[in-house]
Amino acid sequence: MSNLVLYQLVALILLMAGLFGITQRKTLVGMLISVELMLNGAGLSIVAASQLTPANAMLGQLGTLFVMGLAAAEATLVLAIIVVVARRFGSTKTSDVSTLKG
Amino acid sequence: MEHMAKIAFGLYTLIILGGSILAVGSASLVRAMVGLIATLLGVAGMYMLLNAQFMALMQILIYVGAVCVLIFFAIMLTRADGKGEEAESAPVRKNVLALLAVLVPGSILAWLVMTKPQPTTGIPVEVAIEKLGLGLLGPYALAFELISVVLLISMAGAVLLAWERRGGK
Numbered sequence: 001m002s003n004l005v006l007y008q009l010v011a012l013i014l015l016m017a018g019l020f021g022i023t024q025r026k027t028l029v030g031m032l033i034s035v036e037l038m039l040n041g042a043g044l045s046i047v048a049a050s051q052l053t054p055a056n057a058m059l060g061q062l063g064t065l066f067v068m069g070l071a072a073a074e075a076t077l078v079l080a081i082i083v084v085v086a087r088r089f090g091s092t093k094t095s096d097v098s099t100l101k102g
Numbered sequence: 103m104e105h106m107a108k109i110a111f112g113l114y115t116l117i118i119l120g121g122s123i124l125a126v127g128s129a130s131l132v133r134a135m136v137g138l139i140a141t142l143l144g145v146a147g148m149y150m151l152l153n154a155q156f157m158a159l160m161q162i163l164i165y166v167g168a169v170c171v172l173i174f175f176a177i178m179l180t181r182a183d184g185k186g187e188e189a190e191s192a193p194v195r196k197n198v199l200a201l202l203a204v205l206v207p208g209s210i211l212a213w214l215v216m217t218k219p220q221p222t223t224g225i226p227v228e229v230a231i232e233k234l235g236l237g238l239l240g241p242y243a244l245a246f247e248l249i250s251v252v253l254l255i256s257m258a259g260a261v262l263l264a265w266e267r268r269g270g271k
Contacts, residue, residue, distance in 0.1 A: 022126065052226055053223060070249070
């Protein structure tokens with residue numbers, strides 16, 4: 001196996017861990033942690049694919065930088081949503097957050 | 103040198119594997135976050151192995167420095183209790199379904215990656231930091247500016263959402 005395949009498999013491990021977490025966790029914070037795992041896997045895959053192939057390496061690194069920026073923005077918003085949910089429902093379990101208000 | 107790289111790759115893979123298992127399976131959210139930090143540091147090591155030092159630095163700065171602190175604030179602000187938020191075990195059916203949801207796309211992707219090898223150069227190329235900066239200010243300036251707008255808007259939105267109204271409803 002080439003080096004690229006090994007790096008892609010590690011990124012796949014991160015994706016699988018994140019997918020498992022996001023389907024199995026019961027709190028919003030646990031799901032946020034899983035999303036961060038998946039985004040890291042995506043970044044690792046992009047950087048490995050751009051560094052180890054004849055593709056444009058600068059473009060890959062900049063793309064991963066943008067993924068990191070988007071992850072930071074997403075974490076900020078999810079933090080605010082978690083705070084609002086915790087204030088309104090008293091917990092952040094996904095099973096408790098079950099009422100809609102029109 | 104080749105052997106050192108292989109040993110380092112195996113070590114980082116072990117760190118990533120253990121950290122992600124801790125992050126996904128731990129009953130206490132604080133321990134899950136410690137696992138997440140270990141995973142992020144392992145990925146930073148992978149970036150070092152890929153000859154992308156700037157990315158490794160940014161990974162530690164942005165993820166370990168900022169995102170993990172945000173997640174820690176989220177844990178603190180939701181009054182997490184000590185015995186663990188995920189303590190009661192999930193029903194077996196849910197675990198089996200979650201495992202199925204992981205294994206189906208995971209095995210398809212692994213099969214694709216292993217059977218369709220891409221042409222590789224073998225040795226990671228090096229990109230000077232000056233080239234990255236020039237790229238951000240030259241051809242990709244629009245994306246750079248847009249991501250700063252996205253960050254600004256998300257911060258403003260977070261403040262607006264979490265604002266505690268006094269004397270209101």
